[in-house]
Structures are given as structure tokens and as C-alpha cells.
Amino acid sequence: MPEVEIRRPFCCEYRYMARFSPLTRMAQVFTTPHSPEDFLRLVNPLSSSRQLRGIVTEVIPETEDSATIRFHPGRGWHAHEAGQWARIGVEIDGVRQWRSYSLTTAGGEDPAITVTAIGAISEALVRNTKPGDVLFLAPPQGDFVLPEHPRPLLMITAGSGLTPVMSMIRTLVRRRADADVQLLHSSRTLDGSLFRDELQELADLDHGLTVKHWITSEQGRIDLSGTKDLDAAVPDWRERATYVCGPTEMINEAEALWKAAAREHQLVIERFAPVILPGAGGAGGHVTFEKSDKEVDADGDTTLLEAGEDVGVVMPSGCRMGICQSCLVPLVAGQVRDLRTGEVHGEEGQLVQTCVSTAAGPVHLDV
Amino acid sequence: MTATAQRLDATVPDAKTATPARRRRAILPTEGHPSVRPPAAAHLSDEQVATMAVELDAIRDGILASRGSHDAAYIRRVIKTQRTLELAGRASLVFASFPPAWIAGVGMLSVAKIIENMEIGHNVLHGQWDWMRDPDIHSTTWEWDFVTPAASWKHTHNDLHHVWTNVVGKDRDVGYNILRISEDQVWRPWNLGNPLYNALLAPIFEWGIAVYDLELDEVAAGNKTKTELRRDLRAMGKKVARQFGKDYLATPLVAALTGSFVPALVGTLTANAIRNVWAHAVIFCGHFPEGADTFTEDMIDGETRGDWYVRQMIGSANISGSKAIHFMTGNLSHQIEHHLFPDLPSNRYAEVAPQVREICSRYGLPYNTGPMWKQVGSTWGKIFRLALPPKGHFAKA
Incomplete structure (x- = not known):
């Protein structure tokens, strides 16, 4: 899953950190004003009191432009449920960049992400990551998870939308004798289809997994505006709890279709397109101060x-001319214009100098 | 400088006055001129100053565009070196009753503290590394090995000193309330003690800064409330307790295991004093050597972006020397460049310096630089000279 709409600036991440042990507290007497972790990091790259980290253990190429990255998280991580995602930070040209990725290993196992090289961050992850590299992490989250009780399931996925579902399949098949999973996966070509060999192996085990590939370069997109394609591929779709993960149109169509069939309570969806704020222009915009409401x-x-x-928002401020950095506020969403350069920019979690920035379209600030 | 005065006042919430319907743009004008252009720049026309500002902006943009993983690796390397030195220094002091261990320990700890305060702390707190978006190296999270809390210092240093550089009555760094360092400061009899105050200040410099950051004069003048002062005192009290605990209790107590309590305590005291003397010398070289201009509030009324640059250049002084000098001064040896571009990463000032110097010579502006001994000597000379009243002081009176 390349990009999830929920984004948080880095200053919220300390909350995730594990509580300090009494020993660490005592060691702080010697390391103040820094934390003992700041010194431990000289020998252990995962040590930090501020930022959850993980170390890459393995990089496995999947297709021509995708790879699976396995990593071992440090303290502060909690085991993921199948289908959840985590925010992953990498450094590109010295700048920390964050994206959200689905965790593809079975629930509870050491995590891995499978990344398709679309966009600068995914590209950097796929091409440049090697074992031993440090990844910055936020703990797993997300509601796109398996039902509590076993029942027949249908998974409809497209492209990298398969990644959270792969975690579910790995969790269920082999482990649950009563698993009954139909996977309908759409990809452009069969060769470029993620996890193709592993899915074949799992299906051959006859442990309750059926895999149907939908090749868009031959069949066109799965049409979920009506029931025709679905009836042909999975005739009993109405009886199954269904998970859909793919592009926005696919999800919108699925929502309408399940609603029309009065089956909306059986549908669980996961969107992974970034939310683009409409009207991103240069003539100011609507500013939302989230904490101040x-x-x-x-x-x-x-x-x-x-x-x-x-x-009446209590805004931090200082020199009011772009020098002192006292007015920095994290950007939640949207774009801002730097009055000094005229440059329009806006990155998830970026700290904005509010005294020299104006809104360029709708802006959400974490203050 | 009415315009800027309003701007700074606006940071203080005032419930009594209604919010103005329309505020000004928060940046300095690009056209016009200050009410008096300082003598060193009096030969420049408005157009020349404006063109020069564009050239300086271009230098800044060039560095911003080329910031990258190389710079990130630099600051991480410095932090790693500093922490290793600090650990090794403290470990040596555990055996401080053995003289070579004492010398090694004090040496390493002094250097570690100097690097922590100057090349790392000062520059991180300026936001020079904020672009990396690394919460471990960020102006909003960093706390330094100095008794004044980072938040207080950021206010007096970043908001006041860097904006009002060398404006007498506005930049409180002019003399730090206790020294007469500019002809524009009115002479008072107690200024006779100028050199003595300075000599006493050097070894306890961090305390001088801590008290200075409390802005007691602002409290007396009614610009800072007692509540704000109490809040700052509490923050400082906590910081002081932790700093004392580390240097004067925890480290000597561990050293007591080898019978080295007292030598270790003397060691940490010495390291702090060495750092203080060094920081004092470097910081006083920044704006106080002969030739570094000061300004009055009236002069800078109407100041443009270009004139602001001029003030930073002619009000600051550099230290020339080896790479080691630049590093140990936290690149404040490039004070002129630092004041022009306070938020550029410190490791890049060296490459900016020749370009700034070239601009200064082309526009006929002074570029005050010299070896450390000369700048320190010049600062002391000024401190001695200004201890005495100006010529004709008593005649006028």
C-alpha cells in the first residue's frame, strides 16, 4: 500500500516510545540533558528515546520494480495484526520522509513491507535499501483486519492493494483448517503480479485458498459498477465477508455495489490513494487549526x-521575519507558499515557518 | 524603526487592544532605505543595497538547494565524536587521582563540552538542522549541556539578538547588561569596572548567560511579568539541579570508588571553566572587536532587507584560522556569514565566506576578520577603553 491518507507529524511519535526502565532513569543522571539512549546509540543503532527504529534484515526482490524488505523493530513496536499498516521513515538526501506501508508478513511475525517503486520514497526503498540499514517506524495501526470469527472470505485487490491481504492469507492458510478464502487479484500482467509463486503454492496446498488472477492488459479493469464480472468470477460473493483494497474508483464502485445488494455490512475497505486537497492554488486558502479547533x-x-x-489560536511566534524558527508548526495536510521565495511546498509532518508562509489552497495545521 | 517595533510588539498578546483588521506583510521591504544608513555603508545607493540583497539571497538559495545527505552525515559524525569524547572523558575522571587520567579526562570533557555547546547545541537550536526532520537533532527537541534552558536562550538569542543585532537598547547582547561595549552606551561611573567584570564573567560565563536569559531588566521595566519570571526560574532551577547532579555529584561519586572523589570534582569544575572561558572568548569576538558597528533604533527605521544584511555584515566580526579553529568555535568564526544566514548548516559557512567577502569588497563594505589573538585582544582593548568616560564627558556635565 503506497500511501495512506492518515498522516502525522513527527512530534507525535514520542508517545509511542516504550516507558523508561528504572535503570535507564538512573543512567540519565550521567547523560542529562541527553538520554541514555542517545549514548547507547553509539553501539546500538536502534537505541532512541524519541524515535522508534528498525534494522533491515533482508531485502528480497519480488518483481522488476518491487521488493520485500524485512526488518527487526526496536523497543516500542508492538506485533501487528494481519492487514495493518505502519508508517515507515527513510532518509532521502538527508531529509526524513515518511510513507505508510502495509505489513505483509503473517500477524505477529517480524514485520516486512513489500514496496512497488512508484514515487520517490518507494523508489528509494526498493532500489537503495540493504540489510543493516536503519528504518524509522511508527507502530502498526489500521482497522482493515480479519473478522473475529471464521467465515467464508472474499478478497478483491488490485496492484499493490494485495499487500495487506497477503498478510491475511499468510495468517489464515496453513494455520486454520477451516479457512475459506477466495482471492480475486487484478494486475496488469501475470508476470508483474506480486507474490504470484507463493500464492500458487498456497493454493496448491488445498487449505482453503482459491486464487483468481484478473489481467487488465487482456481483460480490462474489473467492472464493479455492475455484478456481471463478479458473478462470473465468484458466484457466491454475496455470502462472503469481503475485503477490498485498490484504487479509489474500485473502492467507490464496490461500496455502491455492496450497498445496492444490501450487503454493506459485509464489506471492509482500505483506501491507499493520498488525499489531495482540492483547490491547491496560490491565492490563499482555508486554514484549519486542528488542535485549537x-x-x-x-x-x-x-x-x-x-x-x-x-x-485567537495560541500560535508560537518569535521574530516574525523568518529567522528564529520559533513559530514552527507541523503541517498535517495541504500546501503553503513561502513568502520569501514564492515557492509552494507541503510535505507530511513538515514544520512550517508560519510567519513567512501563506496558505496555497486548503491547509491543516497541527496547532 | 517603527515598523519592526510594531512587529515585535505584536508577539505579546494584548487583550485590551482590538486586533487590527489588516496586518503588514511579515517580511522587510525590498525598496526604500533606513532613516540613516550607517557611515560604513553611506556611499551605497538604495539600488545598490537592493542589488546586493539579491546577490546574498542567491548565495543562500545555492546552499539550500545543495543541502543533502553529505551534510546530514556531517552533523551525525560530529555528534557521535562528541558523545564518545564525553563518555571517555568521564570514564577517565573516575581514575582522576592518577594525574595522567585527570589531565586526559579534563581535556576530553572540556573539548566535548565545547563541541556540544558550539558546533552542535548553538547551531541545532538555531534550526540549522531542522530540514532533516530528525527529532533527535531538532531545534524543538534539543537541550544542551549549559545551565540556561534551551527555550530561554532561543528567545533572547534567536528572537532578539539575531533580529536586532547591535542595535543599542534593543539587542541586549550589546554588553549583556553589565559591560560598556559601544560608544552609543552612556558612560556611568560603575563602567570603570568594565575589565574586572569581564575577567570575572569569563570563567562563569554559562551562569552569566543563564541570569541574562532571565531578563531581570525586562521584569524591572514591567515588560516581563513576575509569573513569566517564576516560570523561567523554575525551568532554570530544574536544569541547574540536573547539571549539578551530573558534574558535581554523580561523576565524583563514581570516582569515589577509586578514591578519586575530590580530583574528579575538581576535574568537572575545571572542564566547565575551560568551556566557559573559551565560549566567552569566541562569543565576544563575534560583535565586540574594534570596527564592529553598533546602531541606534532611530537609524534603522525603515530598514530594507538589504540594509538588514548590511547591518549584520558590518556589525559582526570573523575569526580567521585553521579548520580546527572553525570547528572549535562552532563555526562562529564565520560570525558574519552566520548573521547573514543564521539557519544555514554551520558546515557550509566556510564555502559561503569567500563569496560574502567578495561582495563586501565589491560594495566597499568592511569585512572584519583576523586571527583569534588579534580579535580577543581588540575586544579587551575596547573593554578597557570604554571603561573610561568619552572625551568631554565631564565638560558637558
């Missing part, structure tokens, strides 16, 4: 700092 329309001449202060 305030909103305001700001024009292209009003800085985010002024906009916040005008509606």
Missing part, C-alpha cells in the same frame, strides 16, 4: 501566523 479563510497576503492569531 478553529478555521479561517486567509488570503494570499496573510501569513499563517497572522491568520491563526486573528482567530
Whole structure:
């Protein structure tokens, strides 16, 4: 799953860190104002009091432009449930960048992600990662998980939408004698289809997994605007709890279809397209101050700092001319324009200098 | 400088006055001129100053565009070296009753503290490394091995000193409230003690800064509330307790296992004093040597971006020397470049310096630089000279 819409700035991540042991607390007497972990990191790259980390143990090429990266997480991680995702941070040109990826190993096992090289971050992960590299992590989360009680399942996936479902299949098949899983997976070509060999092996075991490949270069997209394709591929789809993960249109169509069939309670979906805020332009925009629960329309001449202060948000501030960095506020979503350069930018978790930045379209700030 | 005064006042929430309907743009104008261009730049036209600002902006943009993994690796390497030195220094002090161990321990700990405060702490707290988005090396999370809490220092240093550089009455770093360091400061009889105060300040410099950051003069003037002062005192108290605990209790107590309590305590005291004397010398070289200009508030009224740059250049002084000098001063040896571009990573100032120097010579502006001994000597000379009243002081009176 390349990009999930839920994004958080790095300053929220300390909450995930494990509680300090009494021994660590005592060691702090010698290391203050730094933490003992800051010194332990001289020998253990996973040691940090601020940032959960993991070390890459294996990189396995999957297709021409995808790879599976296995890693061993440090303290603060909790075992994932099948279908969950985690935010993964890597450094590109010295800058920490975050994306969310589904964890593809069976629930509870040491995690792995399978990344398709689309976009700069996934590209860097696929091409440049090697065992021993450090990944920055946030613990697993997500509601796209298996039902509590066993029942017949249908998985409809497209492209890298297969990744969370692969974790579910690995968790169920071989482990549960009563597994009954139909997988309908759409990909452009059979050769470029993720996990093709492993899925074949699992299906051949006759442990309750049936795999159907839908090749879009030959058959066109799966049409979920009506029931025709579905009836042909999985005739008993109405009786199955269904998980759909793929592009936005596919999910929208599925939602409408299951609703029309009065089966919406049987449908679980996972979107993985980034949320694009509409209207990203240069003439100001609607600013939402999330923690303060305030909103305001700001024009292209009003800085985010002024906009916040005008509606009574307690904005951190300092020099008000772009020097002192006292006014930094994490960007949750949207784009801002730097008044000094005219440059429009906006990255997940980026700290914005509110005193010299204006809204470029709708902006959400974590203040 | 009415415009900027309003801007700074706006940071103080004032419930009594209604919020103005329309605020100004938060950046300095690109056109116009200050009410008085300082003598060193008086020969420049508005257009020349504006063109120079564009050239300086271009230098900054060039560095921003080429920041990358090389710079990230640099700061991580420095932090790793510093922490290794600090551990090794403290470990040596455990055996401090053995003189070579004492010398090695004090040496390593002093150097570690200097690197921590200067090349790492000062620059991280400036936000020079914020672009990496690494919460372990970030201006919003960093705390340093110095008694003043990072938050207090960031306010007086980043918000006040770097904005109001060398403006007498506004930049409180001009003399740090106790020294007469500019002709623009009115002479008072107690200024006769100028050299003595400075000599006493050097070995306890971190305490001087800590007290200075409390802004007691602002409290007296009613610009800072008692509540704010109490909050700052509490934060400082906690910091002081932790710093004392580490250097003067925990480390000597471990050394007591080898019968080295007292030598270890003397060792940490010495290391802190060495760091203080060094930091004091370097920081005073930044704006106080002869030739570094000071300004009055009236002069800078209407200041443009270009004139702001001019003020930073002619109000700051560099230290020339080896790579080791630049490193041990936290690249504050490139004070001029640092004041022009306070948020560029410190390891890049060296490559910016020749370009800035070239601009200065082309526009006929002074570029104040010299070896450390000369700059320190010049600063002391000024401190002695300004201890005495200006010529005609008593005649006027």
C-alpha cells in the first residue's frame, strides 16, 4: 500500500516510545540533558528515546520494480495484526520522509513491507535499501483486519492493494483448517503480479485458498459498477465477508455495489490513494487549526501566523521575519507558499515557518 | 524603526487592544532605505543595497538547494565524536587521582563540552538542522549541556539578538547588561569596572548567560511579568539541579570508588571553566572587536532587507584560522556569514565566506576578520577603553 491518507507529524511519535526502565532513569543522571539512549546509540543503532527504529534484515526482490524488505523493530513496536499498516521513515538526501506501508508478513511475525517503486520514497526503498540499514517506524495501526470469527472470505485487490491481504492469507492458510478464502487479484500482467509463486503454492496446498488472477492488459479493469464480472468470477460473493483494497474508483464502485445488494455490512475497505486537497492554488486558502479547533479563510497576503492569531489560536511566534524558527508548526495536510521565495511546498509532518508562509489552497495545521 | 517595533510588539498578546483588521506583510521591504544608513555603508545607493540583497539571497538559495545527505552525515559524525569524547572523558575522571587520567579526562570533557555547546547545541537550536526532520537533532527537541534552558536562550538569542543585532537598547547582547561595549552606551561611573567584570564573567560565563536569559531588566521595566519570571526560574532551577547532579555529584561519586572523589570534582569544575572561558572568548569576538558597528533604533527605521544584511555584515566580526579553529568555535568564526544566514548548516559557512567577502569588497563594505589573538585582544582593548568616560564627558556635565 503506497500511501495512506492518515498522516502525522513527527512530534507525535514520542508517545509511542516504550516507558523508561528504572535503570535507564538512573543512567540519565550521567547523560542529562541527553538520554541514555542517545549514548547507547553509539553501539546500538536502534537505541532512541524519541524515535522508534528498525534494522533491515533482508531485502528480497519480488518483481522488476518491487521488493520485500524485512526488518527487526526496536523497543516500542508492538506485533501487528494481519492487514495493518505502519508508517515507515527513510532518509532521502538527508531529509526524513515518511510513507505508510502495509505489513505483509503473517500477524505477529517480524514485520516486512513489500514496496512497488512508484514515487520517490518507494523508489528509494526498493532500489537503495540493504540489510543493516536503519528504518524509522511508527507502530502498526489500521482497522482493515480479519473478522473475529471464521467465515467464508472474499478478497478483491488490485496492484499493490494485495499487500495487506497477503498478510491475511499468510495468517489464515496453513494455520486454520477451516479457512475459506477466495482471492480475486487484478494486475496488469501475470508476470508483474506480486507474490504470484507463493500464492500458487498456497493454493496448491488445498487449505482453503482459491486464487483468481484478473489481467487488465487482456481483460480490462474489473467492472464493479455492475455484478456481471463478479458473478462470473465468484458466484457466491454475496455470502462472503469481503475485503477490498485498490484504487479509489474500485473502492467507490464496490461500496455502491455492496450497498445496492444490501450487503454493506459485509464489506471492509482500505483506501491507499493520498488525499489531495482540492483547490491547491496560490491565492490563499482555508486554514484549519486542528488542535485549537478553529478555521479561517486567509488570503494570499496573510501569513499563517497572522491568520491563526486573528482567530485567537495560541500560535508560537518569535521574530516574525523568518529567522528564529520559533513559530514552527507541523503541517498535517495541504500546501503553503513561502513568502520569501514564492515557492509552494507541503510535505507530511513538515514544520512550517508560519510567519513567512501563506496558505496555497486548503491547509491543516497541527496547532 | 517603527515598523519592526510594531512587529515585535505584536508577539505579546494584548487583550485590551482590538486586533487590527489588516496586518503588514511579515517580511522587510525590498525598496526604500533606513532613516540613516550607517557611515560604513553611506556611499551605497538604495539600488545598490537592493542589488546586493539579491546577490546574498542567491548565495543562500545555492546552499539550500545543495543541502543533502553529505551534510546530514556531517552533523551525525560530529555528534557521535562528541558523545564518545564525553563518555571517555568521564570514564577517565573516575581514575582522576592518577594525574595522567585527570589531565586526559579534563581535556576530553572540556573539548566535548565545547563541541556540544558550539558546533552542535548553538547551531541545532538555531534550526540549522531542522530540514532533516530528525527529532533527535531538532531545534524543538534539543537541550544542551549549559545551565540556561534551551527555550530561554532561543528567545533572547534567536528572537532578539539575531533580529536586532547591535542595535543599542534593543539587542541586549550589546554588553549583556553589565559591560560598556559601544560608544552609543552612556558612560556611568560603575563602567570603570568594565575589565574586572569581564575577567570575572569569563570563567562563569554559562551562569552569566543563564541570569541574562532571565531578563531581570525586562521584569524591572514591567515588560516581563513576575509569573513569566517564576516560570523561567523554575525551568532554570530544574536544569541547574540536573547539571549539578551530573558534574558535581554523580561523576565524583563514581570516582569515589577509586578514591578519586575530590580530583574528579575538581576535574568537572575545571572542564566547565575551560568551556566557559573559551565560549566567552569566541562569543565576544563575534560583535565586540574594534570596527564592529553598533546602531541606534532611530537609524534603522525603515530598514530594507538589504540594509538588514548590511547591518549584520558590518556589525559582526570573523575569526580567521585553521579548520580546527572553525570547528572549535562552532563555526562562529564565520560570525558574519552566520548573521547573514543564521539557519544555514554551520558546515557550509566556510564555502559561503569567500563569496560574502567578495561582495563586501565589491560594495566597499568592511569585512572584519583576523586571527583569534588579534580579535580577543581588540575586544579587551575596547573593554578597557570604554571603561573610561568619552572625551568631554565631564565638560558637558
